[in-house]
Amino acid sequence: MGKTAIRTAAKVSFDIPASEQKVLHNRWHPDIPSVETIKDGETVKIECVDWTGGQIDNNDSADDVRDVDLTKIHYLTGPFDVEGAAPGDLLLVEIMDVQPFEDQPWGFTGVFAKDNGGGFLDEIYPSAAKAIWDFEGIYATSRHIPHVKFAGLIHPGILGCAPSADVLSTWNAREGELIAANKLERDVAKPPEPLNAHAGIASAEIKEKVGKEGARTIPGRPEHGGNCDIKNLSRGSKVYLPVHVAGAKFSVGDLHFSQGDGEISFCGAIEMAGIITINFKVLKNGVANLGLKSPIYIPGPVEPQFSPGRTLYFEGFSVDEHGKQHYMDVTVAYRQTTLRCIEYLRRFGYSDYQIYLLLSCAPIQGHVAGIVDIPNACTTLGLPMDIFDFDISPAAVATSGSAPTKLDMGACAFETGVAEGKVTAGGKNSEHSFGGGLTYKASVVDRVKGTVTTS
Amino acid sequence: MGKTAIRTAAKVSFDIPASEQKVLHNRWHPDIPSVETIKDGETVKIECVDWTGGQIDNNDSADDVRDVDLTKIHYLTGPFDVEGAAPGDLLLVEIMDVQPFEDQPWGFTGVFAKDNGGGFLDEIYPSAAKAIWDFEGIYATSRHIPHVKFAGLIHPGILGCAPSADVLSTWNAREGELIAANKLERDVAKPPEPLNAHAGIASAEIKEKVGKEGARTIPGRPEHGGNCDIKNLSRGSKVYLPVHVAGAKFSVGDLHFSQGDGEISFCGAIEMAGIITINFKVLKNGVANLGLKSPIYIPGPVEPQFSPGRTLYFEGFSVDEHGKQHYMDVTVAYRQTTLRCIEYLRRFGYSDYQIYLLLSCAPIQGHVAGIVDIPNACTTLGLPMDIFDFDISPAAVATSGSAPTKLDMGACAFETGVAEGKVTAGGKNSEHSFGGGLTYKASVVDRVKGTVTTS
Amino acid sequence: MGKTAIRTAAKVSFDIPASEQKVLHNRWHPDIPSVETIKDGETVKIECVDWTGGQIDNNDSADDVRDVDLTKIHYLTGPFDVEGAAPGDLLLVEIMDVQPFEDQPWGFTGVFAKDNGGGFLDEIYPSAAKAIWDFEGIYATSRHIPHVKFAGLIHPGILGCAPSADVLSTWNAREGELIAANKLERDVAKPPEPLNAHAGIASAEIKEKVGKEGARTIPGRPEHGGNCDIKNLSRGSKVYLPVHVAGAKFSVGDLHFSQGDGEISFCGAIEMAGIITINFKVLKNGVANLGLKSPIYIPGPVEPQFSPGRTLYFEGFSVDEHGKQHYMDVTVAYRQTTLRCIEYLRRFGYSDYQIYLLLSCAPIQGHVAGIVDIPNACTTLGLPMDIFDFDISPAAVATSGSAPTKLDMGACAFETGVAEGKVTAGGKNSEHSFGGGLTYKASVVDRVKGTVTTS
């Protein structure tokens, strides 16, 4: 009588490479075999590795971030068959809990190098950087970003059901057209990639097919959700996921201890390995009954609470850092909003990279404000002031009548050869640049804070 | 001893055209004369007309919305000098209260016609439409959108200090370049417009200059804020505004009883005339001390509270309604997110136009979710379920195992000749379209919901 | 078409004594004639005087508080007939708004003298004291309690329907027995009081009857609610009130700009005159359908939001200030909890009377914590730290390693002859007392803070 421990539907190992673990895979494809069957109505635990499959270490160098192998990501756990699920149904996924492993109470936030992954601000901050976070219960702190502590709004970055062959074909065609038309000097999408494709327990034949056709896990997609990176999709949330194949073939991974809206540095959440507890229910014919083209969700009731009156909001508009006017471009506006916040926090002693990392993973609110006032989209970014152990409010500065006193903020981890101060790439904006057209990487001799030297 | 009634710094009239009222103006220009001086530290009341200056009537036709004269908007109250304010200072504006006029307890939300103003979804919903809202204390209801009631998150859409001549020049150059380069079949920005320019108490000479040079009030701009349309900039908020000219020359207007993130239908908030109570403080040298390039603000403590567990979130991605993949385009993603919500609510009996109006003005949360997962930006839209007097939750539908029962939802106001059903412009997406390339306006015979006929 | 201004169902005057105004009354009795009829479903405005009917002035002396005539209170507006209401129905009262009069933006909080009204802590703080509050929009501040500002959680202290003759008879018998059995040296209840009874527009005969039989308005009572003093029964709240007589005969008054749980100083809220906007609906047979013996209510959605992490909680137990153990007495426990808070805030420079006033009217949370752990009831009192403009958190003190620095806190208003320092009545607790059995009133020479001298 009574409940015993909840069944674990899939276990991962920290001793075996992710690429060899049978319960993992890193592509979306309908032919990847299910690793386990879950009952309709059942609650199970599912273990997950971190999204890179263990490529990032708990140390003070960002060389691992700089050298990350992107062909391997994301390692997801699954797929799982849910009894009775069929195309046209909805899979109601209720996230009962997410926890780090008890003996691995840490995670990482990285700034990917511009030429290997990049991020939202990589034109300005091109170097690799990293912050390691320690978990104590609900809280995270980092030796790389001092004077900050916050409760995790813990969640999976990725969850979704496998695409059907038709859906997969649509994805590949749609994204292929974008790639074909690309004139930017950067990747705009990632086509199927056989290298390092992992298809779980698939046969060699299937694995080869998955490598050729399988969709990369990097983008979220409207038909199934996937890598949505929704920071509030946390404990207690109910997600309604369209089912495209028999059994649903549900996968999950990319666990985040915390994330800010936008996850701006790409490796931007507090990435971690951990355990997610999920209840599954099949809603027959749910796609039609609810009229869903994309997933919907209802957050859980236990989000960290910050009073609106304790949240500092920055405003940004679609005029870029070079002074160019863009037409109703929310992406540009949000980038500007994040820069405004960096400029503000910089005055307390943090380096730009520390703030870039922090805004990626702390529970900041990124809002679309006005989107109809041509030509300027306006967005806001809400920064909870209570995550700092000193007073960042403008009232303090306003009262004192002077600029804030800088604290000793140490430094985040950098790739070899990059200093830790407030260094940025060159650019027209003199406040951002070293000036003189010097490149960033050439400019640094050693890792002593504040002694950035340029050649 | 003790406080008496708060001073009203500027009064408006409902009997005199807005264009003739001395305390109003509708362009940004440093030469528009101040109408009143406010002390540093003083709290005053400021009366405002609605943003159109009375062009929209409390009736059941949207012809007034269709025919709105956009050269006249926005009518702002001011400018006001604040004693001691000088360029480089910050003006700390604390919004103590915003209220509709006691004898004018109503407001309007409009969908502008595609060819006269347009809106975020005008490619799909090109006709003019309108909802009138009645206010009873904190609550708004509409005869045009039944079964909905919500508390206002009341705020000014526009507030800011006058630009300096230099700042104005930057604006005109920047936006002029965008206009010059435009290849879209729509306005991308509005250049200075002498027609119907109103410069308050300016001399004829100054007025002519303001008409030629004055910036339109439509967009918000990074240097001063202006038309930010930030729904949470409500009562109790403190805004830090950069000062560009002696005295600050502060203006305010475009009062909203409520607004959703994005204000998607352009005339999208619950627009109203009313009274704003503001406390002003001058922070000397504040721009440098706080390092501000754009305004920042801290919301007030009295926002309507909806539990996260009572908020239904829709997800959208940067794949447009024609199936085209866009690269990291948050604007596209947010448009899709709003469409997902329209498709959902449509099933309860609302027309698309009713929902479009509702999402514009109800306190929906528009979040940037993921902005780094190439090629798909992901945004979410949170709809508070408690603003409806019936159960819109997916749980209800999921439990019943069938599509929701439609209620009698009446109709919003339309321009003459347009029916009230779920009619939309043509398009590839068959669920949205009439098909056959038929135009929307030609397609309707009478205003019976659900019996839209096309010719 | 469309809504015009909301009808005012009853107006009050500031030029006519409350005792002569026809829309007011100050006793509960079924025979007090209705002053107006309200339709089922109608929303109306109702004007109210302050609960004392104007006995307290906006000045710096508490002599008016000391001398208040309690036979006159509370002046309520009404009673109102609601069409169709009959005994056994519920009256659904939705509070759409509460506002002070625009030209009277102030209120008062008083500590009644121990021998004329008293309060929760009158054994320790027996003197009359007063704080005047100024309103600017949503915020209140006081010249008598500096460094504090908070948003009002505005509400009516009293609302209810008239008792039937039977219900009234029950009240008088029940409270009469308590009075008859009383052995305390203080009033335990107030019997009917002909002196200064005001029965609105009643005939002389009825008025006499009301004076003899009418229940005092001081206590709330289970059968109809009445003077509940529930601080969260604010704007947007829906209250379900049992109807005892034909037409309901609803009355309302005792408007509060803000109140703390317990309203501990009796005249403890920020008392004010103002206007309440109410929607009325009759729910036929509601008492039986909902099984109600007492009113229930659902708060509105716009309460001021303070993060739990920004609220400082004090704990108190049922051991009194003399060290005596009481058995599961929540009243004793809550008194101790308030004393703990006074002791804490005193260290920042406030006088005890200032804090007593503040805890009465600021939105403090008074919780029953444990009520079963014999012999100690435990209660908690949550103080929002964000209402202060300086840091009261224990972290600040803990970090500094020393006691807090006292600020210049000025003084609240006192009755003549009482100083403003941290003076209290004598008692065993030496920290609270002057010692030496000296009486409080005799002990003071002048009103200079901190120089209390005793004779």
Added chain:
Amino acid sequence: MGKTAIRTAAKVSFDIPASEQKVLHNRWHPDIPSVETIKDGETVKIECVDWTGGQIDNNDSADDVRDVDLTKIHYLTGPFDVEGAAPGDLLLVEIMDVQPFEDQPWGFTGVFAKDNGGGFLDEIYPSAAKAIWDFEGIYATSRHIPHVKFAGLIHPGILGCAPSADVLSTWNAREGELIAANKLERDVAKPPEPLNAHAGIASAEIKEKVGKEGARTIPGRPEHGGNCDIKNLSRGSKVYLPVHVAGAKFSVGDLHFSQGDGEISFCGAIEMAGIITINFKVLKNGVANLGLKSPIYIPGPVEPQFSPGRTLYFEGFSVDEHGKQHYMDVTVAYRQTTLRCIEYLRRFGYSDYQIYLLLSCAPIQGHVAGIVDIPNACTTLGLPMDIFDFDISPAAVATSGSAPTKLDMGACAFETGVAEGKVTAGGKNSEHSFGGGLTYKASVVDRVKGTVTTS
């Protein structure tokens, strides 16, 4: 480099009786030896058994609750020395996490029998009853109380530092006087009890002394906190505890998955075994610096969020269920408030005992409302409507115009011989009674409130 798993300072066993485990004790006494030393600044995990030490089983009979041996409770873990702590210091205890054991995901709520423990409503509900709760991540559900699910506001019921000999002496004298003066027909306090006293690793001599002098753990006490049963003292909370002996000798236990304000059925929280993670800091001279006579605390930021507009509040007054008027008695008022809620929920099909259990453990808000309006104290009880999976709001009933439909609610566990329906101590209200000839333990002749007759 980097953090490894957090150290566990004390482990408990489920195979050894609690009375034999060295890290447990069940009395407060300064001479109980410390079991472990914790560094100033350290974070550790501490394992705890349930408060009864395993006396209650996960089954469907409440005989174990009826027969509980109260001389054994509460089993606390500790005491722990914290390095550097000395009398006069404060121990800052930050609760980083509380979790049930992974393989014991259940807890229990009990109604103690009136003659063995009792509870807040034992005059009316004298029988033993029980509900077993299953945990899935953040949520609890019970087979004994269907249609309810809620997130735990998980916390320790008891934490505190050991009393000094002086403090202990004060306690024993103070409570001894109460016991000596007692004229009620029930225990009013528990004196020291040698039977089943457990003093951890103490010598036989010390153990005997502890048995004779040691304070029972049942009540919280002002000097050190102890059994406060504060439901919001959950994860993220910081508690400031006075230190009375060298090393502090901190103990903790009585973990609750959830509790309602008041914990009204005594065994009223969801009692569980589990693990608490705590960070300890010593604040030198903190008692004097902060002026503390009792603990204070600041809650954590992750409480479950229910909108005020989704909370149903009941009002209660100090008129008891026999119609007797009490003078300003909050205890009586809160009891009435809970009864109002029972009467309300009963109409949906729950038995009174199910509701009594539910109100004890669900996160209900118990507020002191008005405490100065003689003779009636008023309290409110807020019930979050969103914990039910059906609509309990009065609006539903009000709209339908009829009483609610009863659902099949099954039954809670009862002691042998007691039926499971809506059983109460009988009474005039037939809805309260068994009828049908079943005896209610044959025990009730005149359990007050109207002639309980049993056959």
